[in-house]
Amino acid sequence: MRILLIRPPRPPKAITIGEFMFCEPLGLEAVYGVLREKHQVTILDMMAEQVNIEQYLREQQPKAVGITALCIDVNNVLELARVVKAIDATIPVVVGGTQAQVIPHAFADPAIDYVMHQTTKAGLHGLFEALALAASNKAQTNNTEKIPGVLAVREGIPENIRLQKNEYLVPDRSSCQQYRSQYSYFGYKPCALLQTSQGCSTCCTFCLRWRIEGAKEAHQDMEVIFRQIREIGEPSIMIIDNDFLFSGERLEQLCDFLDREKISKTFLCYGSVQSVLHNRKSVRRFAKYGLKAVLVGYESFNPSELARYQKKATVEDNLEVAGLLRQWGVDAWASFIFHPDWDHADFKAFRRYIRELRPEISSLSPLTPFPGLPAFQEFEDRLLFDVTDYEQWSFGNISIRPSKMSLRAYYAEVLLTNLQVNFFMNNALYLVRRFGFLTLFRLTAGGFRLMLRYLAAMWRNRELS
Ligand code: B12
Ligand code: SF4
Incomplete structure (x- = not known):
């Protein structure tokens, strides 16, 4: 399956150290390292590259989109997810990263399909294989409730989710080769x-x-x-x-x-x-x-x-x-x-x-x-x-x-x-x-x-x- 992983652009109003610097998206590189074992994966780092996202999505035609999020990124993530859905409502949107881990409720939005509040290799493979299967059958994915760390937004995000630690996954740094000189x-x-x-x-x-x-x-x-x-x-x-x-x-x-x-x-x-x-x-x-x-x-x-x-x-x-x-x-x-x-x-x-x-x-x-x-x-x-x-x-x-x-x-x-x-x-x-x-x-x-x-x-x- 063709998967696009995105780091959102810097939010316009947040007071951040991004004025001085930004580094490689280690979390996305780690996710890439796992998913590329079975899928065709690309990272778009919108902190490093300004793109017209609609045009980019039309050209790339991903079958699933994953977005990483810190707290300050929530609005940008929701906006990105809405753009994805406006282009093709069947493309599943998955959110992960720190904010998904600590406040998954922030992503309870119709434009988001899944929130990964704990990231493990088994969870990543479980979710994206289920999505690939659904895409090939042109059907909705129903069987995600047993996948560790995954919350299906349409089923509602429970109030008291226990915060759990992510697995250490080795990043694949070649995934951001085109951006590396900027970090x-x-x-x-x-x-x-x-x-x-x-x-x-x-x-x-x-x-x-x-x-x-x-x-x-x-x-x-x-x-x-x-x-x-x-x-x-x-x-x-x-x-x-x-x-x-x-x-x-x-x-x-x-x-x-x-x-x-x-x-x-x-x-x-x-x-x-x-x-x-x-x-x-x-x-x-x-x-x-x-x-x-x-x-x-x-x-x-x-x-x-x-x-x-x-x-x-x-x-x-x-x-x-x-x-x-x-x-x-x-x-x-x-x-x-x-x-x-x-x-x-x-x-x-x-x-x-x-x-x-x-x-x-x-x-x-x-x-x-x-x-x-x-x-x-x-x-x-x-x-x-x-x-x-x-x-x-x-x-x-x-x-x-x-x-x-x-x-x-x-x-x-x-x-x-x-x-x-x-x-x-x-x-x-x-x-x-x-x-x-x-x-x-x-x-x-x-x-x-x-x-x-x-x-x-x-x-x-x-x-x-
Ligand atoms: C290193 C670091 C930085 C560095 C480098 C960040 C970068 N890449 O540019 C610098 C110093 C530049 C930085 C800056 C900032 N940071 Co910082 N940073 C960290 C730190 C110490 C480690 C982050 C990291 O790389 N972890 C390792 C990776 C592997 O973990 P991860 O990203 O969580 O990814 C895992 C999962 O979340 C998952 N995952 C990640 N993305 C996705 C996406 C999908 C689709 C899926 C399924 C899974 C998934 O995969 C990984 C598996 O293990 C954390 C503290 C911490 N321990 O988390 C703070 C932290 C993330 N930063 C934080 C903040 C607030 C900031 C700033 C806004 C601070 C500021 N005022 O400027 C800026 C924003 C920068 C930006 N937008 O990039 C907060 C975030 C709070 C929150 N709730 O979101 C943290 C938690 C620290 C804190 N203050 O509490 N940061
Ligand atoms: S909890 Fe640990 S990482 Fe956080 S400020 Fe204290 S010493 Fe540093």
Whole structure:
């Protein structure tokens, strides 16, 4: 069967990091890797390629369409599904991805046929074989209720669906060959993504990762990872595990492999403060084998906030790790969360702290209490928009009414902090030295567009102030 898998275009209003970069659609590549065993599959990445979708569908004539979705994509997905149905109402539309997993109800729409809320190899084959059979018999598919992870929209989506972890599926990166030169991670372009484990046992109250991937780390066999590294053509790889520095033993195995096979690549990864402290020797060795930047989730400058988020590191640990990484020639990129209970003094203290920490790049997001997370209950009565206002749930938007100042004043503080960080602290000299002028220009332009989106959001929300 001819299957078209689509990543929707960037939503017009959402405040996202997409202003700076976007990466390969790893989930769709994983689905492709399974389905191409039995079907003819194509990926259309609408973040990378602008197409007239009606014309494209007429030319490609898919017999089934699969669309991947994050929360911010819901409206785009529904719109795409309606276009598919307008062209040929018999083409089944299947939605998968994070949003299908965490809020499948978002896709209870006549234009959607199936929602895959848990993705496994067996489920993918089960569903698409049933669809292929129905297409060849020109009949409706009736026998999907026993397929694991599949919800048939016409039968209604039950209220209390248990969130279940997806199977680790090896992505087929050749599926996006025509787009690969566009995928980047901050200044690293082209850059591939790699996942070596799932889950996180830290279970921070504001984070979806442990809900999506499980509250316990599940590591993939290193041989599976080595095979992928051998195949990746890009000079840079971003490892997307919650904390790739977690196991000294695995770091050593990776370094041995890179040494043995004489592979020279740049590696970026997420890493925790505690892992750097525990595995100093191995992290330092990894730096010699290509580790160039660690994205550290510092989250706050305030000890009581760190405890409330269930972060195990202290403010002092944060400073020590920033120093160690710098000493080893590894950039410490920082991510922080703006808490809705900050007052003007907190914002000032935060800007002071970040100057002391001196991260080469910082990403800042307002606390977002996504439905289903412990933080949601805590802030439910202070939400500024509805749960179904999907595009707003970008993790870049201010979603909780501030308690210590007006919304307008809070927006101004967020803007000022973003301005300082993006244009003064994410220092231009560093960006030019590391990546060259073009990248500086690309990231600065992204910073401007992000500012404009904040200003537009501020304007839209003016009546809430
Ligand atoms: C790496 C990552 C990024 C990277 C790379 C993303 C990219 N490809 O461009 C960067 C940093 C660029 C990024 C950006 C953003 N991200 Co992000 N990201 C992640 C992270 C850590 C891993 C995602 C991943 O690749 N997982 C591995 C793949 C294999 O899993 P998967 O996509 O879920 O796919 C599986 C199934 O869902 C299924 N599947 C996927 N698609 C389909 C389609 C069909 C038809 C079917 C049947 C099945 C299926 O197949 C796979 C099988 O295992 C997740 C957290 C997490 N652990 O999930 C957050 C996460 C997905 N991101 C999130 C968000 C909000 C964003 C941003 C909007 C943030 C912002 N403000 O800018 C942007 C939007 C980017 C965009 N539209 O592409 C949220 C999504 C919340 C939600 N409910 O949707 C998450 C969960 C993190 C969080 N904050 O909680 N992100
Ligand atoms: S913020 Fe990081 S440490 Fe906390 S649960 Fe999420 S992935 Fe784990």
